[in-house]
Amino acid sequence: MKHDDWDSKDIEAVIGALKDKPGALLPILHAIQDQQGYVPPESVPMIADALNLTRAEVHGVITFYHYFRQTPPGRKTIRVCRAESCQAMGSDALEAHAKASLGIDYHENTTDGEFSLEPVYCLGNCACSPAIMIEKEVFGRVTPERFDAIVEEVRGNHG
Amino acid sequence: MRLLRKCGGIMVKVYVPCDSCALSLGSESVAREVSRVAGQRGLDVTLVRNGSRGLYWLEPLVEVETPEGRIAFGPVTVKDVESLFDQGFLSGGQHPLSLGLTEEIPFLKKQERLTFARVGITDPVSLEDYLAHEGYQGLRNALAMAPEKIVDEVTESGLRGRGGAAFPTGIKWRTVLGAEGDQKYIVCNADEGDSGTFSDRMIMEGDPFVLIEGMTIAGLAVGATRGYIYLRFEYPYAEKNLNAAIKAAEAGGFLGDNIQGSGKAFHLEVRLGAGAYVCGEETSLLESLEGRRGLVRFKPPLPAIKGLFGKPTVINNVISLASVPIILARGGSFYKDFGMGRSRGTLPIQLAGNLKRTGLVERAFGVTLREILYDYGGGSQSGRPIKAVQVGGPLGAYLPESQFDTPLDYEAFAALWAVLGHGGIVAFDDAVDMSKMARYGMEFCAVESCGKCTPCRIGSTRGVEVIDHIREGTNVSENLKLLRDLSDTMLAGSLCALGGMTPYPVLSALNHFPEDFGAPANKASA
Numbered sequence A: 001m002k003h004d005d006w007d008s009k010d011i012e013a014v015i016g017a018l019k020d021k022p023g024a025l026l027p028i029l030h031a032i033q034d035q036q037g038y039v040p041p042e043s044v045p046m047i048a049d050a051l052n053l054t055r056a057e058v059h060g061v062i063t064f065y066h067y068f069r070q071t072p073p074g075r076k077t078i079r080v081c082r083a084e085s086c087q088a089m090g091s092d093a094l095e096a097h098a099k100a101s102l103g104i105d106y107h108e109n110t111t112d113g114e115f116s117l118e119p120v121y122c123l124g125n126c127a128c129s130p131a132i133m134i135e136k137e138v139f140g141r142v143t144p145e146r147f148d149a150i151v152e153e154v155r156g157n158h159g
Numbered sequence B: 001m002r003l004l005r006k007c008g009g010i011m012v013k014v015y016v017p018c019d020s021c022a023l024s025l026g027s028e029s030v031a032r033e034v035s036r037v038a039g040q041r042g043l044d045v046t047l048v049r050n051g052s053r054g055l056y057w058l059e060p061l062v063e064v065e066t067p068e069g070r071i072a073f074g075p076v077t078v079k080d081v082e083s084l085f086d087q088g089f090l091s092g093g094q095h096p097l098s099l100g101l102t103e104e105i106p107f108l109k110k111q112e113r114l115t116f117a118r119v120g121i122t123d124p125v126s127l128e129d130y131l132a133h134e135g136y137q138g139l140r141n142a143l144a145m146a147p148e149k150i151v152d153e154v155t156e157s158g159l160r161g162r163g164g165a166a167f168p169t170g171i172k173w174r175t176v177l178g179a180e181g182d183q184k185y186i187v188c189n190a191d192e193g194d195s196g197t198f199s200d201r202m203i204m205e206g207d208p209f210v211l212i213e214g215m216t217i218a219g220l221a222v223g224a225t226r227g228y229i230y231l232r233f234e235y236p237y238a239e240k241n242l243n244a245a246i247k248a249a250e251a252g253g254f255l256g257d258n259i260q261g262s263g264k265a266f267h268l269e270v271r272l273g274a275g276a277y278v279c280g281e282e283t284s285l286l287e288s289l290e291g292r293r294g295l296v297r298f299k300p301p302l303p304a305i306k307g308l309f310g311k312p313t314v315i316n317n318v319i320s321l322a323s324v325p326i327i328l329a330r331g332g333s334f335y336k337d338f339g340m341g342r343s344r345g346t347l348p349i350q351l352a353g354n355l356k357r358t359g360l361v362e363r364a365f366g367v368t369l370r371e372i373l374y375d376y377g378g379g380s381q382s383g384r385p386i387k388a389v390q391v392g393g394p395l396g397a398y399l400p401e402s403q404f405d406t407p408l409d410y411e412a413f414a415a416l417w418a419v420l421g422h423g424g425i426v427a428f429d430d431a432v433d434m435s436k437m438a439r440y441g442m443e444f445c446a447v448e449s450c451g452k453c454t455p456c457r458i459g460s461t462r463g464v465e466v467i468d469h470i471r472e473g474t475n476v477s478e479n480l481k482l483l484r485d486l487s488d489t490m491l492a493g494s495l496c497a498l499g500g501m502t503p504y505p506v507l508s509a510l511n512h513f514p515e516d517f518g519a520p521a522n523k524a525s526a
Helices: A008-018 A027-035 A043-049 A056-066 A083-090 A089-101 A142-158 B027-040 B078-086 B127-132 B137-143 B145-155 B171-180 B199-206 B208-222 B236-252 B283-291 B319-330 B330-334 B369-376 B410-415 B435-448 B454-472 B475-493 B498-500 B503-512
Strands: A076-081 A113-122 A132-134 A137-139 B012-017 B046-047 B062-066 B069-073 B098-101 B185-190 B226-231 B267-272 B312-316 B346-353 B357-362 B386-391 B398-400 B422-429
Touching: A008 A043, A008 B199, A008 B386, A027 A056, A043 A056, A056 B435, A076 A089, A083 A089, A083 B346, A083 B422, A083 B435, A089 A113, A089 A142, A089 B062, A137 B346, A142 B137, A142 B171, B012 B357, B027 B046, B027 B078, B027 B398, B046 B185, B069 B185, B127 B208, B127 B236, B137 B319, B145 B171, B145 B208, B145 B312, B145 B319, B145 B330, B171 B208, B185 B208, B185 B283, B185 B319, B199 B208, B199 B236, B199 B319, B199 B346, B208 B226, B208 B267, B208 B319, B226 B236, B226 B283, B236 B267, B283 B312, B319 B330, B346 B369, B357 B369, B369 B386, B369 B422, B386 B435, B398 B503, B435 B454, B435 B498, B454 B475, B475 B498, B475 B503, B498 B503
Parallel strands: A076 A113, B012 B046, B185 B226, B185 B312, B226 B267, B346 B422
Antiparallel strands: A076 A132, A132 A137, B012 B062, B062 B069, B069 B098, B346 B357, B386 B398, B386 B422
């Protein structure tokens, strides 16, 4: 989903298609992030212009929400749940394992550009804790061993 | 997905859930394997991707329709599928994974499923299936009623907001009905961010039409023609099923400009949140829907008077709205007959954390915590004693074993300085360090604070620091005093429940488990 060389025309098209919706800013930011993997700083003045907002207002919204990012992610984003139910089932150890095995902390990308690691507060998979989400796929009862197996499989999928 | 090759036998329906929890345990590969093996053996199998029955410790739970009823097998992995066919599971053949008739499984049999009547039973995105299972009966009745009568019925049912605040739904609707406005809105709060809760998700994935129907009825009741479902981005499968169901409802004339030829209009759209817990607070949610930072608004004005885009707005949680169709279908008094005291109807209780049997239990209010934890939950998964349970999400109090006989009832919980919230229960065994959980409570508040009011924004960060000092053993008694003082400020001075209720988990942990904070243990719990 990530494009290193993004095209401003793609972003213009997204903005054009959504700008007339009531409360269009979040839908636009979602669409841009779906398309580009992040919200490129260059898109901020374009959005501001289309919605008749200041750049500061757009920037303020992007930075308020944990989900929106301003830098390119790895090819796959791994989200590890930190909430109470997962903690009750050993997510602390899972978090430590995820960081160690990927060699990164939260909000970082692996050096090969394969993965980003993000914390998340509840995936609604509390009946099968601990849980992680990779892109839009959720995994439950994730032991450190299962984490490695899932990551290996996801990595393999990219060839 | 119908496999067309017939081989003399009759068509058999096999159910493999598309619920995200089941998917997270591999139900997609199981479904594919069932199709593959059936195809290979020339068997006529219709695969239905249902929601989950809520027996999550048994997922992926595969069911087969037989003349006696649906028979369950679980938990099924891809490796088990060949042997299921070998043992003739299509005709209910015995297999080590066989659980017998699904409806007879005690965890399910002892429930009172009203809001969840169809979840796990129907194909979630089939309008035909929905209609065949009492779907849209509520709307049909509502279309024949005056708006005031619809509101009366909901008021009569005693339904209170299931998002956590437990405000009477009928009163909220009446305010919006009486408010002047050229445009009114129905907003569904589907930002289910509380840890240990997943009932909203189960409805949206497993029976999205019931939510759509509930919102449409709300629209008729208050004169709103437009609705939004504010859904958290963490629920991609719910988004998919909601959008598919909205499309089907539009095609079937249940949404749009002329609902079932009544001349009444209702349009519905799903909007995605972006990972901000505070957007589950209603005014923050409205700000977010309007395209801004999710800063909490001052109240008044109430959203019922001045809500989305400044217009009168009903804002209700998923479960509140999804409970409306059965109230309109069977009558307010039917629903009211369930429950205790001022807590009427049923509560979808979500069992999570360290329990043997996790999942969804819908019961009338009044069942005790102990019954839920042990009769349904089967005690801790680890086999160690349950030390504490957090009820009602990250802003809910921790309850010790001595309080497990409390009935699930809004008032009974309030009397203990606890909350039922959205009905999520997270169990912890005796390995948990409650000062660590208290620290997490403050940390979570610091991460998620919208920043508008000082007690929440600054108090949470100071709270983490004070608890760190306590955990290090620095001036413990003074710092405990400071922590209580800080909590008081947050309780009394915060603008919304995030800052205003973070002291619930923090102080309940401290009050019930002082020994985890380096203070002398309580006599009662020693």
